[in-house]
Amino acid sequence: MPDVSASEQTVTRRAVVGVAAAAGVATVLPVGTPAAAAAVTRPADFVPDDPQLHLLRRATFGPSPSSIAEIRKLGTTAWLERQLKPSSIPDKVADGLVARFPLARLGIAGIRNLVTARKLKQYSWDPMWQLGFSAVGRAIWSERQLFEVMVDFWSNHLNVTCPHGDVWDSRIDYDTAVIRTHALGSFAAMLKASARHPAMLTYLDNRFSSKTSPNENYGRELLELHTVGLAYTESDVKDAARLLTGLTVDNTTGKYRYDAAAHATGAVRILSFQNANATAAGGEKAALALLDYLALHPVTARRIVTKLCVRFVADDPPAELITALVKVYLDNKSAIVPVLRALFTSAAFAASAGAKTRTPLEDLAATVRILGYGPAPTGTKFLESLYAMARDAGHAPLSWAPPNGFPDVASAWASPSGLLIRWNFHLLIAAGWWPDTLVRPANLMTGMLGALPATYGALITQLGVRLLGMAPPAAHVTALAEFYGRTPASPLRADEPAAGWMFSYLMAMLLNSPTFALR
Template sequence: MENIIKSERLRHLYWRAGFGASPEQWLKEDRPVKKVVEEMLGNKHGFQPLTVVDADQFVRNKTPKKRIAEGGLNRDAIKMRVKENAEHIRDLNVRWVEKMASGEDVLREKMALFWHGHFACRVLNPVAVQHYLNTVRQHALGNFADLLMAVSKEPAMLQFLNNQQNRKNAPNENFAREVMELFTLGRSSGEYTEADIKDAARAFTGWGYNVSGEFIFRQNQHDDGEKTIFGQTGQFKGEDVIRLLLEKKQTANFITGKIYQFLVSEQTNSPEVRSRIKMLAENFYKSDYNIAGLLKSILTADWFYDPKIRGSRIKSPVELVAGMQHTLGLVFEQKQSLIFIQRTLGQVLLYPPNVAGWPGGRNWIDSSSLLFRMKLPDLVLKSGEVTLQPKQDGDVNTELLARRGSDLMHVKLDWNAFESAFSEIKSDQLFEALAACLIPLPLEKTQRELILKTAGKSSSRGERIKNLTIALMALPEYQLC
């Protein structure tokens, strides 16, 4: 039991820096958290891209709408193409969630999830989506300067933010605006003016991609006149704007603040927390934007493990479902089940609501989403009947995502393996052990009694573990980490 108490820090780390711990991981781990953090940052496996579609498919997947406009596709061919594209993106989504749930390289995937929300992007060409996702994953723990440059040159992002249409004689400011407002400085920072955006947009003219889906600089569309950005004047190009943005300390402040909110707490108003973030941001800036260094400072700080921080964060839908999968070693037999859950709970990976990403926190929770979250263990683990239908967003290209699949979710799950992790726990301590493994807060008396009542009498130890687990996962407390 003492080990369990000691392991609270570990559980916290696994949940915040990853997608939870399996009981095995959690009960057997005896290293101090610092060592575990080092391993998480160590990139033991090396970066593995996720691939569901060949890169040379980019041309073929020129968006169907464009092909229609050109009259180059008939109705059935278009329908087929739309379906194929959506399926590829769905497969990529599922592969990514499965990667999160695998327990490998969890901090990379966790930060990739953060960067996906930060550099939110949503396009229909699966090759572009795949490339964008792998860029975000590759640089997730690397250097923010590299990440910013790489994402800014992603065909998916250039398309999403209309830079393909940003030309010398007809500038489009969308990309330049979002780079400052959402990617680096922040809307309310007061660090840039409309004039800065105008000239930055001119500097980004010519940034685009070719029919093979590669970044290109189109010199003939570039405005090579003088621009004045943040008080500096020169014949700036896109790369110069990125450099000028990185030179501003506000970029480090803004990124550090967002990472703190993602990993630690949304409460950042107290003077203590403000100075904490300021210090982290200064070091981040001095390190030339070394993300791993910043993460190490956060994940090994004493305040990160403060009991007030633990269990204070609402899991996002993807964290919730990937966490259940990882903890239980569970696999969905139908891909559509995973998409259905994401859709119903309001977070479909690779389809963020807009360039600002998912608002997160309490925005995940309303009457219907909370009831569904609490029903989820029953649906997934006891084949409860699915009676909900998420609404369609009206886009013909995403109709596939609103499908429910069958009325029952079929999963593969080895309960024996799950149970065996608890083999050394005495029967009368099983409840405590399971609760400590699954729930980030001490349970109150009412909740304990209710769980025991709900789990009911069990004929065997195995059944008891199963019933307690399902009941614990249905608690509001399980929505937190």
């Protein structure tokens, strides 16, 4: 080993943060006056000018070495079409991870049977915790990436908080029967499945609604959050609540049932929907007719399409794109695949590079994915650790407490403490400190780059291309070389810290960059 100075031996948080800031991390989210924002480099300048990488950054939880190789081989159109047919994609790794969480695969009867057999405590949150852990695993290692992104999207749109005490026996089945079954189907079918699922009926109190005491909670959220937004009146809410009475949960089985005796009859008008609602026996059919009407309402179409554009295009998406996609949505009776196909092939999507910022969960998943680290061969602690990281960043999957779901705009996640949390888990994961059981190269430098680069500049540039899809700007390369007390032209030896024990710090600082922060 050559002599190493004290400054090289000790890497402090101040040093890492200082170099990262010098490399431009502070420019991820321009704030302040318009003049100040204009002085900041445009976000699009921080992302690769590569349409395939752009699609991967949006339609997945982040590019991985294997997904990059796949889209290069198949081409953009074939890759997208394959992702739109997830059942055709083998998903051995993700399926194996989910199999490690047996409670996360149970239906309502299965959970209740374990309680009866005294193998699980009544009201136990263990199945819901396992669902959250498995969601992290799927986001990172599933080959059906667009499907998993849409599962996350719909889990937020039709949110039932997980874990949540009242849905202890039904939240797992809601994920399977409602969200995952219909994620790439039609919104109308998903909305009707949600309205007749014990988890939603319990979460928003409709199971307790009756003709003598209609509960307005689900009726209001059905209109405001799930469909037409604020385009309703209090009269609409009251009539919706009355029409939805009788959609309830069997207390013995925990499953959905329609209780005609609890249904409030009498004519209703919700927006322009009218129904005589003359008999209790016909109440369920009338409620389903309302749900179809709402799912295909032009205002609902605009809300769903706008949320998809916010997720995949920009926090403030182009009005022209929204209008075009509303027509696709309505022409296809709320089918989601045609809308996604039109969105991803639009000129507005192609022009939106750099217009989105990753949420904490996406940042976490993207970190593991771009590093190419594999899951631990056995056990579940590593996924519990990754879930805890997401939770510490305020974004454990499925856990948003209010019924409106996690926000998906940069301003909701912009804070110094949130940025520091992300920087910390970049280093923890890259260095293999936590979780410490992920499968990664024995030698990080050769595993990431192959042969030893000749200079520090080449080291930084090659690793930038590997992790970010583009070479860092010259100023960033200089700043990162200075972190090691070198210049970009300094020769690099295999026995130097930068190629050994300090290589993970370089990985982390590149992951701290604006390029990685942008989706």
